[in-house]
Amino acid sequence: MARENYELLALFMRYWFVFLMLIISIRAVRLMAKERHEYKKLIDSLPDAGLIGEIVDITTGNSYPLPREGIISNKAGADIRLIYLPRSQSIHFEFVPKQGIRLSPTKRNTNALMDGIPLHERPYALHGSYIQAGNYTLRVRLFEGLDVPDSKQPSLSAIDDSEGWSERTWDFAADDYLYHIQSDVHYESDYDYNYYSHPEYDYGYEDEEGYTKGFDLAPPSGSAAREEGDYEEE
Amino acid sequence: MRKNKKRLNKKRINNNSLVDKLAFIIVLFIFSGFAMLTLKNMDMQTLIITIAVPLIFLMSTTLIPKIFFADKLLLSLVNFLCSLGVLVLYRMDPAKGINHAINYVVGLIAMVAIMLVVKNLSRFRKLFPIIGLFSLAMLALPVVAGKEIGGAKAWIQIGSIGFQPSEVVKIMLVVANAYFLSKKKIFYSMAFTGMCLLLLVFQRDLGTALLYYVVTLIMMFVASGNWTLLAGGVIGAGAVAVLGYSLLKRIGFAHLERRLLAWLNPWGNYRDAGYQTVQSLLAIVNGGAFGLGLGAGNASQIPVKETDFIFPFILNEFGMIFGVCLVIIYIIIFLRGIAVAMRCNHRMHSLMAAGCSFFIAFQTFVIIGGNINMLPITGVTLPFVSYGGTSLLSSMGMVGVIQGIASINKRHIMQDELLADIGEGLA
Numbered sequence: 001m002a003r004e005n006y007e008l009l010a011l012f013m014r015y016w017f018v019f020l021m022l023i024i025s026i027r028a029v030r031l032m033a034k035e036r037h038e039y040k041k042l043i044d045s046l047p048d049a050g051l052i053g054e055i056v057d058i059t060t061g062n063s064y065p066l067p068r069e070g071i072i073s074n075k076a077g078a079d080i081r082l083i084y085l086p087r088s089q090s091i092h093f094e095f096v097p098k099q100g101i102r103l104s105p106t107k108r109n110t111n112a113l114m115d116g117i118p119l120h121e122r123p124y125a126l127h128g129s130y131i132q133a134g135n136y137t138l139r140v141r142l143f144e145g146l147d148v149p150d151s152k153q154p155s156l157s158a159i160d161d162s163e164g165w166s167e168r169t170w171d172f173a174a175d176d177y178l179y180h181i182q183s184d185v186h187y188e189s190d191y192d193y194n195y196y197s198h199p200e201y202d203y204g205y206e207d208e209e210g211y212t213k214g215f216d217l218a219p220p221s222g223s224a225a226r227e228e229g230d231y232e233e234e
Numbered sequence: 235m236r237k238n239k240k241r242l243n244k245k246r247i248n249n250n251s252l253v254d255k256l257a258f259i260i261v262l263f264i265f266s267g268f269a270m271l272t273l274k275n276m277d278m279q280t281l282i283i284t285i286a287v288p289l290i291f292l293m294s295t296t297l298i299p300k301i302f303f304a305d306k307l308l309l310s311l312v313n314f315l316c317s318l319g320v321l322v323l324y325r326m327d328p329a330k331g332i333n334h335a336i337n338y339v340v341g342l343i344a345m346v347a348i349m350l351v352v353k354n355l356s357r358f359r360k361l362f363p364i365i366g367l368f369s370l371a372m373l374a375l376p377v378v379a380g381k382e383i384g385g386a387k388a389w390i391q392i393g394s395i396g397f398q399p400s401e402v403v404k405i406m407l408v409v410a411n412a413y414f415l416s417k418k419k420i421f422y423s424m425a426f427t428g429m430c431l432l433l434l435v436f437q438r439d440l441g442t443a444l445l446y447y448v449v450t451l452i453m454m455f456v457a458s459g460n461w462t463l464l465a466g467g468v469i470g471a472g473a474v475a476v477l478g479y480s481l482l483k484r485i486g487f488a489h490l491e492r493r494l495l496a497w498l499n500p501w502g503n504y505r506d507a508g509y510q511t512v513q514s515l516l517a518i519v520n521g522g523a524f525g526l527g528l529g530a531g532n533a534s535q536i537p538v539k540e541t542d543f544i545f546p547f548i549l550n551e552f553g554m555i556f557g558v559c560l561v562i563i564y565i566i567i568f569l570r571g572i573a574v575a576m577r578c579n580h581r582m583h584s585l586m587a588a589g590c591s592f593f594i595a596f597q598t599f600v601i602i603g604g605n606i607n608m609l610p611i612t613g614v615t616l617p618f619v620s621y622g623g624t625s626l627l628s629s630m631g632m633v634g635v636i637q638g639i640a641s642i643n644k645r646h647i648m649q650d651e652l653l654a655d656i657g658e659g660l661a
Contacts, residue, residue, distance in 0.1 A: 001273045010527025020263040025559040027256045028566050049650040050579045068579035145656030
């Protein structure tokens with residue numbers, strides 16, 4: 001093409017390119033905003049998204065939502081914060097499909113155990129597994145349908161019969177899986193979350209003397225517990 | 235509830251068709267650009283590349299998300315930038331354009347490979363400490379047997395192939411730091427980055443050192459939420475920059491002084507140190523709002539216009555409005571990366587996605603800032619667009635990391651939906 005003609009064409013086409021670029025960027029911005037909005041909606045319809053179950057402190061009855069990966073520690077930034085857990089006992093956990101929750105200590109001088117196995121051996125926790133760290137005795141409770149092997153359900157005596165168990169006030173049956181919430185309810189706080197997700201929310205539970213108790217009688221959990229000073233009593 | 239899900243699925247399909255429309259507009263853009271160059275050059279090679287580049291774009295944008303659950307919008311935009319790079323470089327020099335197209339295809343393969351590695355990251359867990367050692371060895375190579383280009387001894391030449399190890403190490407730095415920080419081992423992360431920075435100073439590659447430092451600092455802040463650490467890092471860097479400047483120029487960093495002079499007063503030194511900056515500014519101003527037209531620009535005087543100064547060249551031919559839109563696209567890529575990081579269930583994945591997003595964003599900021607004389611020139615490339623195989627490969631690798639994590643996030647959401655369905659069945 002002759003140079004003069006090409007320059008004329010280039011002068012005309014520059015508006016075309018700017019027009020296309022404007023459309024590309026506007027569409028990209030709109031698509032991003034739309035996708036974000038829809039993702040938010042999807043997450044709102046799945047209030048348990050990102051969680052695989054809960055960890056129950058069987059001494060106090062407090063339950064903590066269990067994400068796929070995180071740290072159990074006494075620090076403010078921990079995914080599961082146990083304020084009286086010694087610093088040396090903090091635990092890293094990670095869900096591995098088909099195997100369970102891989103537990104590993106973050107410090108070398110830990111003596112935390114999972115079903116009697118030291119955490120240095122990187123054991124996999126399953127539904128019903130017990131974790132002993134510091135003065136805490138925790139039990140893992142997983143969602144029904146999660147891609148993990150069946151738990152071996154260790155007996156309490158097999159783990160530790162020396163101390164701690166007599167103080168046990170709350171526990172769940174070995175085959176009592178948690179299930180993912182099906183609700184469009186928007187939870188205002190941690191307390192609400194624990195309230196609605198708790199298995200006793202629907203049907204209450206029987207205490208040792210055979211009285212049926214509602215969930216209100218169970219100790220509050222999460223941030224609510226900290227606010228009400230439950231830990232101070234310990 | 236099920237109705238809601240059906241509605242959501244319908245919307246997802248609608249979104250996919252919207253991304254397809256966006257891809258169609260991008261193809262139209264690329265095709266128009268190459269068609270113009272075909273009219274200008276009137277040769278077979280240009281005709282072939284006019285068909286080849288839109289085809290590569292279409293195939294990668296449609297196939298990769300289908301097979302690997304990748305983020306389609308992110309992929310479309312990254313592919314667009316790569317294609318734009320091929321177009322602009324082909325306009326400058328057809329041989330470089332073709333090289334860039336080959337690098338683009340290799341980059342796509344590398345991206346898919348890295349996506350697969352990231353998707354199965356737990357299998358490579360034991361390799362993370364080795365990655366750290368390997369990256370230190372890579373950075374030490376140019377110090378021992380490097381080739382000096384533009385004042386920095388950052389290149390390794392093996393036969394006719396040259397590559398920049400610091401570009402490859404970028405991904406390793408992000409992975410190693412994410413590993414250390416996810417385990418709350420901030421000291422290890424600091425020590426590792428410190429050693430990398432030291433080796434980069436020995437290479438006299440201070441632009442890349444700046445990138446490494448800032449990204450690590452941001453990753454540490456993301457991991458710890460510690461404002462004191464962030465403030466300390468910024469103040470410390472400022473102090474080191476001021477104290478180190480006078481020391482460094484005595485021990486062989488002469489190009490540092492030239493770059494600072496060019497930044498502070500480019501017009502006063504326009505025949506010497508400020509020549510590059512002045513040419514860049516003139517090219518941008520000459521382009522005006524709509525540019526001078528593809529193939530009709532007058533920015534051929536800018537030194538290293540294929541790599542560091544490609545942005546003013548683009549503005550000269552396509553205009554400032556186009557330049558603003560280009561910056562918006564980079565911002566969208568950054569925000570997509572951050573969205574992927576925020577949706578992660580794993581700390582390490584989250585840190586990796588955030589690190590890669592910040593790398594791309596900060597590199598873009600530094601080079602565009604240098605081009606418009608907002609910052610001193612640092613000698614880094616414009617991600618995806620600039621000429622340079624290693625740079626494109628590392629940028630595509632970082633997108634691969636983000637895409638791999640995006641696909642993990644999608645898998646997790648699908649698992650959550652499945653668990654919710656099981657829960658619904660039990661209820």
